Each structure stands twice: as structure tokens, then as C-alpha cells.
Amino acid sequence: MDLYASIYGGYDLFYAGQDTGAFVPHQVGDQRDVVGTAPGDYDGDGDLDVYGVHVDGRSALYRNELESHSFV
């Protein structure tokens, strides 16, 4: 299980669940505030990606590349 936290005034965080039960946090996107998210695996690689709607009305799709420790 993974978790996503939308942080007002800072980077959102994606917590990647580990086999040990621990979570490893990763920054997502930029510091614009997100008012809504839709998780899904849009590219079918088995990793959860995130679509975010920002407070400024612009949206972004963040592709999970956690093998390189980033969302792009």
C-alpha cells in the first residue's frame, strides 16, 4: 500500500510502501497547492501515478519513477 499527502504550502509527498511495513517519502511536483488528486496507473507499469489539480486551475500528471526516486 502507498499513501499520498497533499501538503498546503509545500511539496506533496508520496509514501511508497515497503515490504517491511515502513513507508519511504518522496516529493511530488512543485510547491503549488493541490486541491484534488486522482491516483492511477496510467502507463500500466504497476506503479501508482498521480494526477493533480492545482489551486491555480492548472493540472499535472506525475508519472511514478521511484526506481530513480522521482516523479516526473
Ligand SMILES: [Ca+2]
Ligand atoms: Ca505507472
